[in-house]
Amino acid sequence: MRTVYLNGEYLPETEARVSIFDRGFLMADGVYEVTSVLDGKLIDFDGHAARLQRSLGELDMTNPLTRDELLAIHRELVSRNGIDEGMIYLQITRGAPGDRDFVFPDPDETKPTVVLFTQNKPGLANNPVAKQGLKIISVNDIRWGRRDIKTVQLLYPSMGKMMARKAGADDAWMVEDGYVTEGTSNNAYIVKGNKIITRALSNNILHGITRAAVLRFAREAQMDVEERNFTIEEARDADEAFVTSASAFVMPVVEIDGTKLGDGTPGKVAPRLREIYLDESLKTAI
Amino acid sequence: MRTVYLNGEYLPETEARVSIFDRGFLMADGVYEVTSVLDGKLIDFDGHAARLQRSLGELDMTNPLTRDELLAIHRELVSRNGIDEGMIYLQITRGAPGDRDFVFPDPDETKPTVVLFTQNKPGLANNPVAKQGLKIISVNDIRWGRRDIKTVQLLYPSMGKMMARKAGADDAWMVEDGYVTEGTSNNAYIVKGNKIITRALSNNILHGITRAAVLRFAREAQMDVEERNFTIEEARDADEAFVTSASAFVMPVVEIDGTKLGDGTPGKVAPRLREIYLDESLKTAI
Numbered sequence: 380m381r382t383v384y385l386n387g388e389y390l391p392e393t394e395a396r397v398s399i400f401d402r403g404f405l406m407a408d409g410v411y412e413v414t415s416v417l418d419g420k421l422i423d424f425d426g427h428a429a430r431l432q433r434s435l436g437e438l439d440m441t442n443p444l445t446r447d448e449l450l451a452i453h454r455e456l457v458s459r460n461g462i463d464e465g466m467i468y469l470q471i472t473r474g475a476p477g478d479r480d481f482v483f484p485d486p487d488e489t490k491p492t493v494v495l496f497t498q499n500k501p502g503l504a505n506n507p508v509a510k511q512g513l514k515i516i517s518v519n520d521i522r523w524g525r526r527d528i529k530t531v532q533l534l535y536p537s538m539g540k541m542m543a544r545k546a547g548a549d550d551a552w553m554v555e556d557g558y559v560t561e562g563t564s565n566n567a568y569i570v571k572g573n574k575i576i577t578r579a580l581s582n583n584i585l586h587g588i589t590r591a592a593v594l595r596f597a598r599e600a601q602m603d604v605e606e607r608n609f610t611i612e613e614a615r616d617a618d619e620a621f622v623t624s625a626s627a628f629v630m631p632v633v634e635i636d637g638t639k640l641g642d643g644t645p646g647k648v649a650p651r652l653r654e655i656y657l658d659e660s661l662k663t664a665i
Numbered sequence: 666m667r668t669v670y671l672n673g674e675y676l677p678e679t680e681a682r683v684s685i686f687d688r689g690f691l692m693a694d695g696v697y698e699v700t701s702v703l704d705g706k707l708i709d710f711d712g713h714a715a716r717l718q719r720s721l722g723e724l725d726m727t728n729p730l731t732r733d734e735l736l737a738i739h740r741e742l743v744s745r746n747g748i749d750e751g752m753i754y755l756q757i758t759r760g761a762p763g764d765r766d767f768v769f770p771d772p773d774e775t776k777p778t779v780v781l782f783t784q785n786k787p788g789l790a791n792n793p794v795a796k797q798g799l800k801i802i803s804v805n806d807i808r809w810g811r812r813d814i815k816t817v818q819l820l821y822p823s824m825g826k827m828m829a830r831k832a833g834a835d836d837a838w839m840v841e842d843g844y845v846t847e848g849t850s851n852n853a854y855i856v857k858g859n860k861i862i863t864r865a866l867s868n869n870i871l872h873g874i875t876r877a878a879v880l881r882f883a884r885e886a887q888m889d890v891e892e893r894n895f896t897i898e899e900a901r902d903a904d905e906a907f908v909t910s911a912s913a914f915v916m917p918v919v920e921i922d923g924t925k926l927g928d929g930t931p932g933k934v935a936p937r938l939r940e941i942y943l944d945e946s947l948k949t950a951i
Contacts, residue, residue, distance in 0.1 A: 385685060392763075396682035397690060399671065399780045404683060405756070406819040407693035438820075439827075468765055470691070477678075478784065479754055481819070481826040481850060494685045498764065523821055524807030532818045533692040533767070534724075535809055540767040541725075564767060 382459045383496040384452050389459065392496065401492055403472030405479050407532045409492070410434035411470040413625045414453065416462045416497075417504055417657070420664035421453055423625070426588035430529065431469070437528045439483070440473055443491050450665070456497050464503040466626050470494045470531065503626070504657055512633030512645045513549040513622070517611045518542055520553030520560045527582050536563040550622070552635070555583065558608040565624035566590040569609055569617035570648045576617075579606040589623040589656070596655045602648070611636065619646035629653035668745045669782040670738050675745065678782065687778055689758030691765050693818045695778070696720040697756040699911045700739065702748050702783075703790055703943070706950035707739055709911070712874035716815065717755070723814045725769070726759055729777050736951070742783050750789040752912050756780045756817065789912070790943055798919030798931045799835040799908070803897045804828055806839030806846045813868050822849040836908070838921070841869065844894040851910035852876040855895055855903035856934045862903075865892040875909040875942070882941045888934070897922065905932035915939035 381392040402408035412431045415422040428446050435442050444452070453467050472492040476484035522535050539551040540563050552567050553560045560578065561567050566587040568577040575597055580586050594604050614620055620632035620640055629652045631645035640646070667678040688694035698717050701708040714732050721728050730738070739753050758778040762770035808821050825837040826849050838853050839846045846864065847853050852873040854863040861883055866872050880890050900906055906918035906926055915938045917931035926932070 383685065392686075393684075395685045397685060398679075399669065399681045399683060399756075399782065400678075401690065402823075404687065404690045404758075405697075405817060406823055407817055408820050408823060409690075411691075438824075470685075472690075479782075481823045482830065483823065483827055496685065496765075519810075521810030523809050523818070524805075525821075530820055531691060531693055532809070532820060534694050534816055534818060535811075537688075537692055537694060537767045537769065538724075541769055544768065 398475035401475040409472030409531045414467045422660045434529045460497045465500040466498045512631035514634040516546045516548045518551045520555035539563040565622035569614045570619035574603040576605045621649035684761035687761040695758030695817045708946045720815045746783045751786040752784045798917035800920040802832045802834045804837045806841035825849040851908035855900045856905035860889040862891045907935035
């Protein structure tokens, strides 16, 4: 039985409950972060803490926890649950005002709800899926317009995963106005020769913490990085493709809408970037 | 203290809690309905029950309750909480699978979460706001593309209400591709002469239960109804405007983006439609 964190308390997971009036439950009025754990240490913790702060700020919410308090809770959960490899999920909502109203509650009266829990994933770094690569389908991107805010409005990404599964694929890339935005829970990239192409940051995509690190490492390794829009057609014609996220790190894509990329196995660039990312991020893990 | 309903039990409102793993809380994977109560009776109950069924179906969820079970719970809550005028809020989520995953849980293992609670609003039918009318601002509509499914992804509508409040207005109308879609929690209408103009049904707007009834009553009263797109500029130039929703019924709009409509008081059509709606829907209330 996991121990989870809820509003200052460490509880058995089955006892962690929130009010039915919580605005996370009634109105999806909350944000989240997922931080990976490797060798019992937190990967890119400060990147996630900074993005959390930004998400909260965009929604006029204040962070009830300092960076150090947040770090201490993460570490306590890693320790109590004996996590060597896995993830820590964090969610902050605008709290439970005791009734339902579209108007934000007075922050002096209604405190945010803070939840954290671990997901134990032994073998996460050596995930065998990274050796096979992912099959991807494309779906229309019909999400709201502020995907740079990491809110819990995840119904459509969840539907996208189900569409992929029904189509015999592993995941979906979303397409808006003819261009790929991102995956259901990851940023999307294609590779042409030595060039890595990925959509530029805007309100239309998540500002991936892993994305930022991978692009930095790629540039340091003398790879070309081009931040621009690309179509599904260009992706199907690319040499390689991959996705990045906090929990998948760098994951090769080997098939898009039924078209194999190259010989249908992970190419050279994505596996190399995965290796660099794991090595480098472990060095700064805390 | 209210008595609320949660998964088969009637509980004091402060004891009604859901798991932190509920997909409503983690992923906004849930739908809702709001049914009004007048004279202790349910307005348009069957319309709301039918729309609930449709919302669930669009998300591949099954309704755990029959129409009659749902009706019995609504009536029990009205009775236990002594509601003469007010609302009953109902939410069904895909349940709490015990962990977080984008993939839908097996419905044989994870049962939906069902929550209902009352909101007591004495004087709802004679709401004095209906005599003054609402001041509206326009905001960009950046919501997801399936607004015909009544999901709990209400963060942006909530933000819209806050934008309105900051601008000294009562509510916001949302504009997409140059045309008004709807209000933050209501359908939007303008009136030109004897003609009522409102956007046609599609995935872009909620298929309002009150909308359907009001348009039917309007046609029966020999008013012209035109279902088509309109711009904010056309709305600012209209003779009248109004909104409809289950809890506001028909509510006049007297100002849009700082421009008064007519003399800035409710006109003739909206107040008349409100009267007809209240009279007629009370006749079929159950």
